Amino acid sequence: MSNVVWSIAGSDSGGGAGIQADLKAMQSFDVHACTAITALTAQNSLGVEAINAVSTEVIESQLLALEADMKASVIKIGMLANVQQIQLVAEHLTRYKSRWETPPLVVYDPVAIATSGDALTEEDTVDAIKTHLLPLVDVITPNTHETQILTGVYLIGPEAVREAGQKLRGFGAKAIVIKGGHWDYPKGYCIDYCWYDDEEYWLGNEAINTPHSHGTGCSLSSVIAACLSKGYPLKDAFILGKAYINKGLKSAIRFGEGIGPVAHTAFPHQLEDYPQVIEAGSWLGDELDFMVPDDYNYAAGFSPIDGELxxxxxxxxxxxxxxxxxxxxxxxxxxxxxxxxxxxxxxxxxxxxxxxxxxxxxxxxxxxxxxxxxxxxxxxxxxxxxxxxxxxxxxxxxxxxxxxxxxxxxxxxxxxxxxxxxxxxxxxxxxxxxxxxxxxxxxxxxxxxxxxxxxxxxxxxxxxxxxxxxxxxxxxxxxxxxxxxxxxxxxxxxxxxxxxxxxxxx
CATH class of the missing domain: 3.20.20.70 (Aldolase class I)
Known part of the structure; x- marks a missing residue:
């Protein structure tokens, strides 16, 4: 499998999100990242001041150049600034999936709202995303706000998360990762959800208390894309992406006067950076009201072995x-x-x-x-x-x-x-x-x-x-x-x- 990944996304002049975050995250997992820039944002740690959309002609020239010489195993999509860009990218993805010898996987991070709260896409793009883009997406990675914008479901508990996931699948997305950084349930914990191939996966860890979290969404989706390009199954890409973000939040440093970016580090090798796998019967499973089967017999802590085997x-x-x-x-x-x-x-x-x-x-x-x-x-x-x-x-x-x-x-x-x-x-x-x-x-x-x-x-x-x-x-x-x-x-x-x-x- 080719370790070339494309990122079709906007540029963050402040260096914390967008293409800049994508490149850093992918490099951490030893894949080669290529880019097609969709917008030049004017932003810093205090917020977004302007979004300068790139013309469809310029975007297409980038895509054609990459296709001719550096085909991707995975294509990560971030900010698409208008309906014309969505339609253009969808047309190209349709061709890639039908004509390439090895069709690429598509990971879509629907950048609708920045962490600072500034709108990053036009309101009329939502219908275009549902109609043209989502049927081509293999993995969609929205945060709670973006999930609510796309589905109309307010995420007030696990069943609402599942309902939102079903709606996203109904739009055509084949796998769902709903990021829980803005969903404070249960209080003090960050819970993330993944659905793929009729299986669901829940991860959880104590919320990491730092204001410096700019670029977490871009980075998580980029790690998922990088891991998929290396042949990792989605459930592994999901857990590695979460561990990478946890490690980055713990190491985040402030640049400027506002919100600092998540730090970009190497492959996460400390167990404390990894989330828990949430199962029925576990503490977080109980907090989320997971159904416990009648014959459930969870047990932890078995007799130790002295030395190596x-x-x-x-x-x-x-x-x-x-x-x-x-x-x-x-x-x-x-x-x-x-x-x-x-x-x-x-x-x-x-x-x-x-x-x-x-x-x-x-x-x-x-x-x-x-x-x-x-x-x-x-x-x-x-x-x-x-x-x-x-x-x-x-x-x-x-x-x-x-x-x-x-x-x-x-x-x-x-x-x-x-x-x-x-x-x-x-x-x-x-x-x-x-x-x-x-x-x-x-x-x-x-x-x-x-x-x-x-x-x-x-x-x-x-x-x-x-x-x-x-x-x-x-x-x-x-x-x-x-x-x-x-x-x-x-x-x-x-x-x-x-x-x-x-x-x-x-």
């Missing part, structure tokens, strides 16, 4: 469990894919006994009831299992809990449960499981590790063989999980020796 073998038979433990692998997971296996319980009981015999840590994948029954060291669950497993029972039995995560959103969701370890994957494509759309790669792993290593043992999994084990370990991850690297080796015993050496040398 080291080489972590994931195998599917008792023979492999014993071979790995006998040859010095201290962490083994029994993953039996056939839940109807007539020997399932017998195998799990044997694996647990082997773990005790060889003083190893044996985790049971998925089958938490049997793991509890036979006193396993721990159980490993996927994200989907969090909704069905009896977490209280696992916690009460003293079992360690390992959780799989595929991206930043799932990582932060898993953090809600305070598990015993976190596994990140798939790092590389693997034949043992269909991980389409969930390949993380080393770049993401390098971001995951510093976020979570101080809180949990960390595990990398997915497509890791002997040749890749060293580079994975160099990220600082505490454990490398392998499947085929042992079970398909000519000499599994020798493979274990070499894998341990590759990991331990880092």
């Amino acid at each position: 080291g080489l972590y073998a994931v195998v599917d038979t008792i023979d492999w469990v014993e071979l790995c433990l006998k040859n010095g692998v201290k962490t083994v997971q029994l993953r039996v894919k056939d839940a109807q296996s007539p020997t399932l319980e017998q195998d799990i009981e044997k694996a647990i006994l082997l773990g005790k015999q060889y003083d190893g840590r044996v985790f049971i994948n998925d089958h938490w009831q049997l793991a509890i029954k036979h006193g396993a060291y721990g159980v490993h669950l996927g994200q989907e299992d969090l909704n069905v497993a009896d977490l209280h029972a696992i916690q009460k039995a003293g079992l360690r809990l390992g959780l799989s995560t595929h991206g930043f959103y799932e990582m932060l969701r898993a953090h809600n449960y305070r598990p015993s370890y976190l596994a990140f994957g798939a790092i590389y494509p693997t034949t043992t499981k269909d991980m389409t759309g969930q390949i993380q790669g080393l770049e993401k792993l390098r971001h995951f590790v510093p976020l979570m290593k101080a809180h949990y043992p960390t595990v990398a999994i997915g497509g890791i063989d002997l040749l890749r084990a060293s580079e994975v370990a160099q990220t600082g991850v505490g454990s490398v999980a392998v499947v085929r690297a042992i079970t398909e080796a000519v000499s599994p015993e020798q493979a274990i020796v070499e894998l341990k050496q590759a990991i331990d040398e880092q």
Whole structure:
């Protein structure tokens, strides 16, 4: 996927928002930003003094030049100053989406009202936006004021936010991010909402008390655009954009006599900058009156693990469990894919006994009831299992809990449960499981590790063989999980020796 992103937006002469903010935010995420200027605003920290719209001829010349040589994977749109500009941009987007070999995603930040309260677009542009632009938009990122202007829905609670999101989808937008910086509900907190592909995502954190927040909306949408261009799913782009803004607000500095700009920093690597993933049963979920299912069994805080897990073998038979433990692998997971296996319980009981015999840590994948029954060291669950497993029972039995995560959103969701370890994957494509759309790669792993290593043992999994084990370990991850690297080796015993050496040398 091309890491070229276009920003079609206005210029902020004060340097805090618009094109200037877009360039800084995108650069923070290592993408190349190209620009097409729609307006030259005369503004400073005290407000907007003039909006000088660029002619459609000049805008088109910029777009044609970019299209000829630097096609974008994502196009971010900010301020469009009049109906003619909206129609022109919509015409070009229609052509891009129908004729480009790889149609671009479109992220639209509907700049209707500046933070200072000054109107930035003409009133008659709203109908043109709904008619011409929104049907072409993949992600729209309005703040509460802009949402109300476009939908007529006053955002007084979660149901109103959902209703507004439905109206925006009705206009054609495929995904919605409603920014909560101006929505003080619950009081003292900032709550953000995302809807995509029939799933909704809520994020929340304590409001950051600073007056210097100019350019937050432009910057958030630009981070989302940058992350989408790098292949991140929207829910991850959403949470990274929010963390970036939180970090920028904490570091904001005043320039001039009015409102200062949000600071532009590097990739957010401090967990305290990240918002909470809000779920039913959590404190913020209760404050937002989220419906709690009758069978909900949220639990947080599981038995800890001393030290790192080291080489972590994931195998599917008792023979492999014993071979790995006998040859010095201290962490083994029994993953039996056939839940109807007539020997399932017998195998799990044997694996647990082997773990005790060889003083190893044996985790049971998925089958938490049997793991509890036979006193396993721990159980490993996927994200989907969090909704069905009896977490209280696992916690009460003293079992360690390992959780799989595929991206930043799932990582932060898993953090809600305070598990015993976190596994990140798939790092590389693997034949043992269909991980389409969930390949993380080393770049993401390098971001995951510093976020979570101080809180949990960390595990990398997915497509890791002997040749890749060293580079994975160099990220600082505490454990490398392998499947085929042992079970398909000519000499599994020798493979274990070499894998341990590759990991331990880092």
